[in-house]
Amino acid sequence: MQHPFQCIASVRLPGEATSYDYLVTACGPRLTVVDVAMGEIASRWSTERAASTTSNGDDDEQSERPKKKQKTSTAAPRASNIIKLIVSPDQTHIVTVTDDKLIRVFGVKTGGLLDELSQRCMPKRPCAIQILPDNATIICGDKFGDVYSLPLLPSDSPVVTEQASAGAAESEVSKKEKEAAFKPSATNLTVHTKRNRKALEAQMAQKDFTNKKEPLKFEHKLLLGHVSMLTDVLYATREVERKHRGYIITADRDEHVRISRGPPQSHIIEGYCMGHTHFVSKLCLIPGTDMLVSGGGDDDLYVWDWPTGKLRRKYEIFGAMLGLPYVGDTVMNDGSTQQAATVGDMSDHKVAVSGLCTAPFTNAKGQQETALLVTCERVPALFVIPVNRLQLVKKYEITQIDLDYPPLDITCIGDIVVISLDGRKDGQYRLTANKLVQPNADDKGHVMLKPDEDTEARLKCLVGSAEGVRADDKELDELFYSVANLRKRGGWVTPGEDVAAEDDPVDAEADPNGTEIVEMEDDATVRKA
Amino acid sequence: MAGPPNKRQKREEKHEGQMPQKKFYRQRAHANPFSDHDLTYPEHPSAMRWSEHYPHFVATIPAAVPKDDPIATRDYNEYYVARMEKRVEVADIGCGFGGLLFALAPRMPATLILGLEIRTSVAEFVQDKAKALRLQQQQQPPASAGAETPPVPGGYENVSCIRANTMKFLPNFFAKAQLTKIFLCFPDPHFKARKHKARIVSATLNSEYAFVLAPGGMVYTITDVEDLHVWMVEHLAAHPSFARVAEGEAEGDECVAVMRRETEEGKKVERNGGRKFVAVFRRLEDPAWP
Ligand SMILES: C[S@@+](CC[C@H](N)C(=O)[O-])C[C@H]1O[C@@H](n2cnc3c(N)ncnc32)[C@H](O)[C@@H]1O
Numbered sequence: 001m002q003h004p005f006q007c008i009a010s011v012r013l014p015g016e017a018t019s020y021d022y023l024v025t026a027c028g029p030r031l032t033v034v035d036v037a038m039g040e041i042a043s044r045w046s047t048e049r050a051a052s053t054t055s056n057g058d059d060d061e062q063s064e065r066p067k068k069k070q071k072t073s074t075a076a077p078r079a080s081n082i083i084k085l086i087v088s089p090d091q092t093h094i095v096t097v098t099d100d101k102l103i104r105v106f107g108v109k110t111g112g113l114l115d116e117l118s119q120r121c122m123p124k125r126p127c128a129i130q131i132l133p134d135n136a137t138i139i140c141g142d143k144f145g146d147v148y149s150l151p152l153l154p155s156d157s158p159v160v161t162e163q164a165s166a167g168a169a170e171s172e173v174s175k176k177e178k179e180a181a182f183k184p185s186a187t188n189l190t191v192h193t194k195r196n197r198k199a200l201e202a203q204m205a206q207k208d209f210t211n212k213k214e215p216l217k218f219e220h221k222l223l224l225g226h227v228s229m230l231t232d233v234l235y236a237t238r239e240v241e242r243k244h245r246g247y248i249i250t251a252d253r254d255e256h257v258r259i260s261r262g263p264p265q266s267h268i269i270e271g272y273c274m275g276h277t278h279f280v281s282k283l284c285l286i287p288g289t290d291m292l293v294s295g296g297g298d299d300d301l302y303v304w305d306w307p308t309g310k311l312r313r314k315y316e317i318f319g320a321m322l323g324l325p326y327v328g329d330t331v332m333n334d335g336s337t338q339q340a341a342t343v344g345d346m347s348d349h350k351v352a353v354s355g356l357c358t359a360p361f362t363n364a365k366g367q368q369e370t371a372l373l374v375t376c377e378r379v380p381a382l383f384v385i386p387v388n389r390l391q392l393v394k395k396y397e398i399t400q401i402d403l404d405y406p407p408l409d410i411t412c413i414g415d416i417v418v419i420s421l422d423g424r425k426d427g428q429y430r431l432t433a434n435k436l437v438q439p440n441a442d443d444k445g446h447v448m449l450k451p452d453e454d455t456e457a458r459l460k461c462l463v464g465s466a467e468g469v470r471a472d473d474k475e476l477d478e479l480f481y482s483v484a485n486l487r488k489r490g491g492w493v494t495p496g497e498d499v500a501a502e503d504d505p506v507d508a509e510a511d512p513n514g515t516e517i518v519e520m521e522d523d524a525t526v527r528k529a
Numbered sequence: 530m531a532g533p534p535n536k537r538q539k540r541e542e543k544h545e546g547q548m549p550q551k552k553f554y555r556q557r558a559h560a561n562p563f564s565d566h567d568l569t570y571p572e573h574p575s576a577m578r579w580s581e582h583y584p585h586f587v588a589t590i591p592a593a594v595p596k597d598d599p600i601a602t603r604d605y606n607e608y609y610v611a612r613m614e615k616r617v618e619v620a621d622i623g624c625g626f627g628g629l630l631f632a633l634a635p636r637m638p639a640t641l642i643l644g645l646e647i648r649t650s651v652a653e654f655v656q657d658k659a660k661a662l663r664l665q666q667q668q669q670p671p672a673s674a675g676a677e678t679p680p681v682p683g684g685y686e687n688v689s690c691i692r693a694n695t696m697k698f699l700p701n702f703f704a705k706a707q708l709t710k711i712f713l714c715f716p717d718p719h720f721k722a723r724k725h726k727a728r729i730v731s732a733t734l735n736s737e738y739a740f741v742l743a744p745g746g747m748v749y750t751i752t753d754v755e756d757l758h759v760w761m762v763e764h765l766a767a768h769p770s771f772a773r774v775a776e777g778e779a780e781g782d783e784c785v786a787v788m789r790r791e792t793e794e795g796k797k798v799e800r801n802g803g804r805k806f807v808a809v810f811r812r813l814e815d816p817a818w819p
Contacts, residue, residue, distance in 0.1 A: 144726065146733065193715070193797045196754060200720055225733030227562065227696040227726075245818050254697050255572065260736075261818070267732075267769055268815055269740040272700045274573040488565045 003028050003471040004405075004430045005420040005462075006479055007085035009094065010036075010413045011108050021413050022112040024087070024094060025420070025431075025462060028469040028479075029079035031096065032462060033112040036413055039458030041465065042112025047098055048079040078470060081479055088131040093117075093152060095138060097126045103140065105152060118154050120218050128233040132246075137263070139223065141230035141250060149263060150220045223266035228252035231296070231486065232283045235262065238290070238307060249292065249306065251280040253486050257294050259306060271309040275302060279486040284356035284372065286387045293372060293390065295353030297487050301374065303390050313393050317374060318351050320383055320398050327378045327406050327422070328477060343379060352377040352484040358387065359412050361436035361447060371436055371447055373417070375407045377483045382407060382419065384436065384447045399447050403432070408480055416452050418459070424476055431459045540657070546664035551626060554654035559717060560647045562696045562727055570693060570701040577702060580611035582689035583641055588612040617641040617703070620741075621712040622695045623729060625793055627655035629714055630688050631662065632791035636783065638683025640709075644690035645702075655690035696729065699737050706743040710784065713761070715794035718754045730761045732768065739770035742812040747774070750808045751788050753798045758806035771810040779809040 007026040011033075012019050021036040029047040034040070084097035087108075094114070096104045101122045107115040124142035131138055131152060141147045234249040246262025247270065257273035257280055260266050278297030285292055285306075292306035293315075300314035321343045343349045355375035363369045363386075372390065374383040384399040405421040405428065412418070416433050423430045433455035438447050540553045571577040580587045588611075619637070621629050624644030633642055646652040666684035693702065716729040725731070730750070738748060748771065750761045765771045779785050789795055789805055798805055 193753065193794055193801070193803075195794075196718055200718070222732060224736060225731075227734070240818070243818070256700065258700075264819065265769075265816065267736050267739075269736050271705060274700065277572050 001471050001473075002424060002426050002428070002430070003466040003469040003476070004408060004422050004424055004480075006408055007082060008409045008411045008418060008420045008431070009085050009087050010411045010418070011087050011091050011094065011112075012413075013091060013108065013110065013112075020112070022108070023411070023413065023418060023459065024085060025465070026082035026085050026096070027466045028081050028471070029098070030465065030469060031082065031085075031106075031114065032465040033108075033114060034459060034462060035112050036455065036458060039461050041461055043114050044465070045106070045114050045116065046079065047082070083479075084126065084129050086129055086131060088135050088152065089133050090135045092135065093131070095129060095131060095152075097129055097140075099125070101125050103129070103138065103150070105138075120150065120154065120216075122148070123216065127230050128250075130233055130235050132235050132262075133237065139233055139235065139248065141233040143229050145226035145228050145230050145252065147223045147225060147230065147233060147248065147250060147266075148220045149223050150218065154218050221263070223248065223263060224250070224258075224260050224269075226250060226252045226254070226256065226258065228254040228256070229486070231279065231281045234283050234285060236285055236292075236306070237262075249283055249285075251283050251294060251296075253279045253488075255280060255296075257283065257292070257304070257306075259309065270307075273302070273304045273306060273309050273311070275311050279488070281483045281486060282353050282356040284358065286372070286390065287358060287370060289387070289391075291387070291390060293356055295351075295356055295374065296483075297350060297352060299351055301353070301356075312391070315385065315390065315398070316396065317353070317376065317383060317398075320400050321349075321351065321376060321379055321381070324379050324381050324400070324402075327380060328481070350484070350487065352487070354481075354483045355407065355410055357410055357412075359410075359417050359436055360415050361386075361438065362415070364438045364440055369438075373410055375410070377481050378406050380404060380406045380421075382410075382449070386438075386447060397446070401449050404428075406480075413455070416455050417449070418455070422476075422480060424471065424473070431462065432456060433459060540653075546661055546668065548661050549654050549657040551654060554626075554650040554657075556648045556650040560694075562647065562694050568692065568694055568698065570698045572701065574700070574702055574704045574707075576610060578610055579613050579617070579641075582643070582691070583613065583615075583686065585684075585686035586614045586641060588614045615639075615641050616707055617643045618708055619643070619710045619712075620645060620703070620708055621714065623647070623713065623716055624655060624690060625715075626651060627658060627688075627690060628791050628793040628796070629712060629788060630655065630690065631658070631685070632787050633784070634685050634688035635681045635683055636787065638687055640687060642688045643702075644688075645693045645695045646690060647692065647694050649692050652690050652692035659685055659688050659690065696734060699741055703741040705740055706746075708741050709743055709746045711738055711742060711746070711748045712784075712788060713748065713750045714788055714792045715752055715798075716750075716757070716761075718752070718757045720756070725760075728757075728760065730764050732764055735765055735768040735771065739768070739812055744812055744814045746812040747782075747784075748810040748812070749784055749788055750810075751792070751795065752806055753794070753803045755804070755806060758808065762808050765808070765810045770813055770815070772813055774809040774811055779807060782809065785809065 005025040005027050009024045011022040011024060022042060023034045023036055025032050031045040033042040035042045080098035080100040082096050083099050086095050092108060094106045094108055102119050103122060103126060104119045105117045107117055109115055122140065122142060124144045126140045126142050128141040129138060136152050138150045138152055139147055230250055230252055232251040236247045236249055237244050248260045248262055248266055250258045255276040255278065259270045261268045261270060273292065273294065276296060276298055280294050280296040282295050283292060290305050290307050292304045293301055294304065295301045299318035300316050302314055303312045305312055324343050326343045326349060353374065354377040357373050358370050359373055361369055361371055370387045372385045372387055380403045382401045382403055384401060389395065389397050403421060405423045408420045408422055410417060410419050415435055417436060419432050421430055421432065433452040434449040435452055436447050437450045440446065540549065618640050619642040621644045624630055624646050627644050630642055630644045644655050646655065662685040666681055669680055713729055719725060719727045748765060752758050762773065766773050785807055789807065795805060
């Protein structure tokens with residue numbers, strides 16, 4: 001068993017004669033940076049160190065040790081996994097998100113060295129993260145639907161990270177604050193209806209009447225919010241009247257794609273791209289056009305003219321998936337699992353778009369073109385659509401390229417497309433490097449992957465990098481395949497079963513039917529306890 | 530989810546035109562706005578079949594329809610949606626048993642008014658009541674034939690209700706700048722700070738109200754919980770798309786008087802001699818791009 005790379009990203013640093021390419025890989029809790037030209041490991045970083053230094057207090061590897069202890073909780077089970085990895089537009093910084101809600105910023109230095117600059121704990125798990133073109137602002141969308149902006153580099157140096165466990169280990173001070181803060185927001189005198197009085201009584205009966213959460217101790221702004229789990233966030237610009245306008249595009253689990261103005265007017269919603277009938281998991285802007293592609297749980301990709309919110313066309317993806325192998329168990333509607341064979345064999349196979357990105361390629365005539373690359377969870381294939389095909393309203397062309405294992409992430413180093421694969425058995429390869437080529441000029445839509453053996457050989461230096469990273473099937477599946485869980489089961493969802501509801505802002509005591517135990521207002525039998 | 534079967538059965542025993550009784554439509558007081566209830570909603574406002582709610586306002590001229598008509602006959606999915614003469618302009622969010630709706634309807638007979646309510650049975654009650662009131666009006670002998678009460682303007686044809694979770698799905702029902710008035714009457718207070726995200730007024734939800742409201746449109750709020758009043762005023766006034774309407778002007782607005790008097794909650798507070806806190810906000814024009 002080996003741990004595949006859940007995220008990969010490329011960084012291009014300028015040099016005197018040529019530029020230097022680095023591939024940053026995330027393997028469980030570890031970051032490994034590869035010098036692509038040399039085929040050597042440039043640097044390593046891991047949350048394992050953060051965890052181990054907390055438990056044994058050892059000061060080994062001073063230079064690479066995170067500045068702050070991460071958590072003070074006693075049982076340190078496993079190091080947190082990296083779930084997002086992005087690069088600033090100017091290539092000088094990378095930002096990671098780990099599954100303990102921490103956002104970390106690293107400087108990327110000459111030679112591919114990483115310099116950990118900050119870690120900030122967000123109130124809710126970040127689901128999507130971007131660095132704006134100003135190279136100074138992070139925008140981050142979370143599980144509860146809020147989008148925050150934070151400076152890439154925190155203005156005040158000391159970042160208090162103990163907050164991560166503030167809720168659990170309560171200090172004397174915070175206890176006092178809490179007592180002082182206890183001020184009933186309404187009294188029996190100000191509540192005049194039975195309905196409100198009941199609600200107040202029920203809530204006062206609970207011990208912690210006030211907010212447990214401490215305010216975030218770093219600079220941040222709430223830009224906008226959905227009442228739904230956010231799944232993707234993009235920043236787009238458009239030139240109107242010779243001025244650049246910035247937009248934030250957000251997608252959620254409730255089928256919405258929202259277009260808001262960028263900061264400082266992010267409170268203004270410009271429009272929505274409405275039409276999805278299942279969750280939206282990924283968004284992709286097509287460079288040089290006003291086209292936005294969205295995908296998720298629907299059978300089709302949706303191609304929008306995003307400034308007007310008009311749907312240009314749908315592009316079917318489910319049909320292209322049919323007959324392909326489906327890796328892993330299929331969860332049936334009744335909750336049981338079945339060993340899958342190929343997509344379409346079982347009625348429960350549904351689309352779960354896990355990746356949308358664009359990549360450059362040279363067409364058969366020698367011209368530069370762009371292709372949209374699409375991946376779906378657990379399907380070992382890459383779907384390729386040259387973007388000029390997306391514009392056509394009727395024609396349907398999609399190239400399906402078989403991969404040996406399901407793809408996990410894609411990044412481009414120049415025109416080399418690097419794909420991370422879920423090859424988790426020892427010896428299986430976890431990275432492939434290819435070029436997109438168009439063999440035949442007449443066959444306009446058809447594009448192929450041509451292995452780039454040189455690059456692939458140089459990436460082999462990563463083989464040992466995952467040594468010792470814990471990997472069991474269940475944990476890997478949880479880390480890699482969370483998109484399909486966004487699908488609503490329909491009907492009344494029990495909290496345990498529903499990923500999005502697991503730490504619902506409404507109390508856990510809410511019953512499985514999603515209703516609270518407060519009696520009907522004009523029910524005469526209700527009496528004050 | 531519909532009410533318990535026995536209640537449902539009793540509800541159906543009533544004959545057409547008979548007023549529905551609240552006791553058959555009772556439901557737990559609170560529904561969790563964050564859960565995935567089995568809600569139904571159109572994927573796009575133009576796919577909403579408003580004709581079922583306002584049959585009197587179905588357009589009779591199905592002639593050439595301009596392509597970009599917001600009141601489209603066919604949406605992009607090519608399924609047939611009857612063309613309407615009017616769009617909904619007034620929304621009562623969390624309308625409860627609909628007291629405000631039925632009081633407003635005769636006062637603006639040419640305006641479509643919609644209640645949105647998350648509790649299934651309560652929404653059904655309002656729908657059934659609208660149907661019953663319409664039928665009563667239709668069956669009433671004309672005034673000349675010696676009717677005891679004069680007919681109600683609009684005959685309640687302009688009022689309806691849908692079951693919806695407005696915190697999630699407002700843009701599924703309403704297009705940009707479609708509404709002229711939004712009522713938020715006696716919203717659930719959610720006293721606990723941890724529950725404040727469940728409040729119907731918040732910095733982020735206010736952006737959605739601003740989106741569906743036309744510039745110059747109004748948000749009306751009323752509550753008996755002073756703390757909630759302060760919260761709503763703080764959050765709406767702080768939102769750059771809204772400005773609070775001066776108290777004098779607000780009190781001169783007929784809608785404010787109706788809201789105080791005719792909401793079910795307003796009546797209860799009245800009976801208990803409680804205070805009602807009112808605040809009205811105007812949707813401002815969007816500023817120029819920076
Ligand atoms: C206290 S009642 C007020 C009813 C009515 N407006 C009145 O003044 O008499 C609040 C209502 O809001 C409804 N509600 C709460 N959250 C809602 C949501 N997210 N969408 C729609 N209705 C909601 C509740 O079910 C309840 O009927």
